[in-house]
Each structure stands twice: as structure tokens, then as C-alpha cells.
Amino acid sequence: MSEFYKLAPTDGKGETFPFKDLEGKVVLIVNVASKCGFTxxxxxxxxxxxxxxxxGLVILGFPCNQFLGQEPGSQDEIQSFCQLNYGVTFPVLKKIDVNGDNTDPVFKYLKSQKSGLLGLSRVKWNFEKFLVDKTGKVVERYGSTTKPLSIGSKIESLLK
Known part of the structure; x- marks a missing residue:
């Protein structure tokens, strides 16, 4: 079993979100923020x-306040913001750190599998995206400037 499926972060309601339930799905993981130019x-x-x-696509948003404090809200405020302003229906999990000493295990794993720009592992900014195939392999990492719709064809190919 892929190490990816052993991860179990906390969802927006404070409950465990076991990645083993994602086996056989294509997963797009994004570190999100409500007050960012990329919001x-x-x-x-x-x-x-x-x-x-x-x-079979599952999108997971992980709020993060590490980049200029652009996700200052409480868990409830974040959930409300996403639903009211963008009609978000995909899971937005618990606010986490994506870099530093308190990096969430999900992002430790993702960064260990796909380095970013210039081979750096750290997440550079909000809305960095990691695409995981049906076997739990991290296949792509996209920067903040990559528009989500531009990766639709890659998602389609992984869903086949």
C-alpha cells in the first residue's frame, strides 16, 4: 500500500479524514487561503x-495561514467563506502548516515526493497543487500561478 494511503489528516469538523478511503481515486491537493490574490x-x-x-476525482483544500497571514479565519469562517463566495462542495480540511517545524504530515509526504521550483521542497505560496494518481503516487506539482482548469486534461488522462 502506498504511504499516501496511510495519511489521515483532520477535516474541517475536527474528525479524521483517512486517505485509505481515497484508494482508486485521482486526488488534487491544494493549500488554500481566503485573502490571497489566487483565492x-x-x-x-x-x-x-x-x-x-x-x-473519481477528489479535490482537497488545506487552509494555510503561513503566507502573509492570508488565511486568518477560524475553521467555521473558512468553511462559510468557501461555500458562500465560491460554492465550494469539495472538502476543505483543517488549517495546517505546509512548511517549517509544524508541517502537516500530508505536506511532508507530498513535498518529499515532488520537489518544487529549482528542486526546492518548500511550498512557495498559497494555491500550490499536488496531483496524485489512483495508486497514491504524486505525479505532478503545480505552482500557484497554474490555473486549475489548465490541468483538466492531465486529470482526465489519470481518470482513464
């Missing part, structure tokens, strides 16, 4: 969710 990407993420969720 409108929630709209495209939800479009991808609506288009591919019935084919």
Missing part, C-alpha cells in the same frame, strides 16, 4: 470538482 482559483477548483467528481 479566485476556488471557482476553477469547484468547476473541476463538478466536472470530474463522478469519474
Amino acid at each position: 479566485p482559483q476556488y471557482k476553477e477548483l469547484e468547476e473541476l470538482n463538478q466536472k470530474y467528481k463522478d469519474q
Whole structure:
């Protein structure tokens, strides 16, 4: 079994979200923030969710406040913001750290599998994206400037 499926972060309600339940699915993991210039990407993420969720795509948002404090809200405020402003229906999990001493195990794993720009492992900014195939392998890492809809064809190929 892939190490990916051994991960079990906490969801937005404080309950365990076992990645073993994602086996056989394509997963897109994004570190998100409500007050960032890239926040409108929630709209495209939800479009991808609506288009591919019935084919086996799972999008997971992980709020993070490490980049200029752009996710200051409580868990409830984050959930409300996502639903009211962007109609988000995919899971937005517990706010976490993606870099530093308190890096969440999910992002420790993702970064260990795919380095970023110039071979650096640290997450550079909000809305960095990790694409995981049906076997739990991290196949792509996309920077913040990559628009979610631009990776639709890659998602389609992994869903086949």
C-alpha cells in the first residue's frame, strides 16, 4: 500500500479524514487561503470538482495561514467563506502548516515526493497543487500561478 494511503489528516469538523478511503481515486491537493490574490482559483477548483467528481476525482483544500497571514479565519469562517463566495462542495480540511517545524504530515509526504521550483521542497505560496494518481503516487506539482482548469486534461488522462 502506498504511504499516501496511510495519511489521515483532520477535516474541517475536527474528525479524521483517512486517505485509505481515497484508494482508486485521482486526488488534487491544494493549500488554500481566503485573502490571497489566487483565492479566485476556488471557482476553477469547484468547476473541476463538478466536472470530474463522478469519474473519481477528489479535490482537497488545506487552509494555510503561513503566507502573509492570508488565511486568518477560524475553521467555521473558512468553511462559510468557501461555500458562500465560491460554492465550494469539495472538502476543505483543517488549517495546517505546509512548511517549517509544524508541517502537516500530508505536506511532508507530498513535498518529499515532488520537489518544487529549482528542486526546492518548500511550498512557495498559497494555491500550490499536488496531483496524485489512483495508486497514491504524486505525479505532478503545480505552482500557484497554474490555473486549475489548465490541468483538466492531465486529470482526465489519470481518470482513464
